[in-house]
Amino acid sequence: MFKLRLVTTLLASVAGLGSAFAAPLLVPHRAVYDLVLDQATDRSGITGLQGRMVYEFNGNECEGYTVTFRFVTQIATNDSSRVTDQQTTTFEGGDGNSFRFVTKSFVDQALDKEIRGEAKVEPDKLDVEIQQPSAQSLSLAKSQFPTRHLMEMIDKAEKGETFYETSLFDGSDDADKVMTTTVVVGKKTAAPSDDPELPAAPGLAKDQYWPVEIAYFDTGKNDGEGLPEYRTSFKLHENGVTRDLVMDYGDFSMKGKLVNFSLLKPSTAACDKPK
Template sequence: MRVSRSIIFALVGLPLLGAATASEAVPLIAHRAVYDLALDKASDRSGITGLRGRMVYEFNGSPCEGYTVNFRFVTQIDTGESSRMNDQQTTTFEDGEGKTFSFVTKSYTDQALEKELKGTATREPDKVKVEIEKPEKNSLELRPSRFPTEHLRELIDKANKGQSFYETDIFDGSENADKVMMTTVVVGKKSSASPSDPELPALHELATDKYWPVDIAYFDDSNEGGEEVPEYRIAFKLHENGLTRDLVMDYGDFSMKGKLVDLAVFDKPAASCK
């Protein structure tokens, strides 16, 4: 199961906004968000009879310092005959101009380390260069794309301008860090939370903030002639400060929901770069 760091992005997961400098970039809130995960639906082909888990997403930084994300995604998946626990732990850093992106991911199954991935990507005018350190050294050149925080900043910018649909490429270091994903982004009308919104207790002072409903489909178009079917889709509510909530992650044969249950907002970064 591919878990993209653009989820929250898509949680936080494009060229810089116009000709904006780092000090003019869209301000993103530094925070830690905790989500309870539950099975939404599953086909017979998936073999999944139950799913539960928790996701913790911590976002820090500023355009001057760059952005750090600590992300943990734990799920217990039942298939009727067996049960397994998957635990993905990721740390990333993206510089404020979206030119470099480093990533470390450790994936565990039933508490045993299954895979460790570590690397750095550099965006150049005509390509993205990827240097992988683990599991073994490798160098790749991929087509031009954007990194997750940059992707989020552009999404907010386009939503503020009323643009409801666009396409873009993204590299987030997922799986083997050897692919660029093409995404289609659909942005709905800005709305306010209803009094019955189940996530209101976790939002605290942000409960009155408006949000956009967003749907992002991720396509692997590396294989020519393949069907135009997304690898997965993510739907969520996006606040202008970068907070995402009310998640639905659809992997085709099954989907899961993520409900915001706890939110901690950190101190604001300095207003300008020195």
Template sequence: MRATRLAFHAVLLPALFAVAPAFAVPALQAHRAVYDITLDKASDRSGITGISGRMVYEFNGSPCEGYTVKFRMVTQIVTGDNTRLTDQQTTTFEDAEGKTFSFVTKSFVDQNLDKEVKGTATKETKGLKVDLDKPERNSIELAATQFPTQHLVELIGKAEKGENFYETNLFDGSEDADKVMATTVVVGKKADADKADPEAPALAKLATDKYWPVDIAYFDDTDKSGEEVPEYRISFKLLENGITRDMVMNYGEFSMTGKLVNLSLFDQSKPCPTK
């Protein structure tokens, strides 16, 4: 389950540009968002009868300092007579020029460490080089791509221009950190907030902010079978400042919802110094 990627777009998260970017970078709000996770739908084939949990996403940084994301999602998954507790913890950093992306992810099952993936991805002339430290030292060459914050900044830019459909790609270090994901993005028209929105109390002063409805489908960029079936998709409401809410995470056999229940806004970083 690629929970990290969900956070970056719902999170899942910022493109880093030079001190004097060639185009306007949206003012991404540093924040901590807490979401309640519940089961939306599940097929008989999935065997899942219940999902509950919590996701915490913390975003900090600026276009001159780079961006740090801390993410954790704990879920209790019920399948028949079995109940399993999963815990994924991820920390990432994107440098200020968008050239390197470091990541570490620890996955626990029933409080026992199941997997740890740690490494750094570096953009090179011909593509992306991924140097892994864990689970074992290895170097991987992948196609040219962008990192999570770049993906988010691109999305906000497209939405501002009224572009409602586009395709792009992404590397976020999730799972085994050995793939570039192709994404298909659909952006709806900007909508007014609903005063009766159940997430309004958590949004507080942002409760009246307009939002874009967004749907993103993720495909394995290395899959040449031609089936064109997404590995999963996520839909959410996106604010201009990069905060996401009202998520639906669809894995085909089952889907989960993520509802914002608490939001803390951090002080913004100082403007980048001029040369």
């Protein structure tokens, strides 16, 4: 299965982060992206790719944040074609210290893998408890979870920071490692009037965005090459919405175009923060 990490899968050190910046207002929303092949080397064997990704973000600082997404691709090679379907649901505590995750991966409609577990930030490490496919307890390097890192990333962008290194745990793959990431943030800019994604989200037409590029490195891999496992790039709005995605896996890359966007109704529950 292809690894998939959206903009919401970025992070850094947790210590003191709750007071390090004011949490930005991330809007609950649903975004649909059409996926197409960008480029592929002969070594990849891929001759065609198309698919769709559906992403939903909801929650707030008091209740925590829920992300669900489904990532379906049809990949063609010289002698075969297959459909992969990744379905993920995560919940992250509003304080950024707890994380639950479930990912089911299907190949041609048959279940290929299911990963289910939870993680908790401790003073000097990250404790991970995996329930499926088999019970396992792991102690990993201290890291953050996706939504918390998105908040930090917007904060750094607002302050004009253009390059930094972070770490990430998002429960993907076998949920057994922390990724090191390098993040490059470009100058905030406005979308041109002929931006091809704006018809799907006219409400974003007046909102500026940052162009962002991220490289992901396996901290436990020592192959001497120093190359990232993969890269992503996208346009990031200050409310947490991302679009114009590119996911580069080395031998091939794909593009994700925003084709449908809607705001979700925010929670009306009372939010009493400790003083």
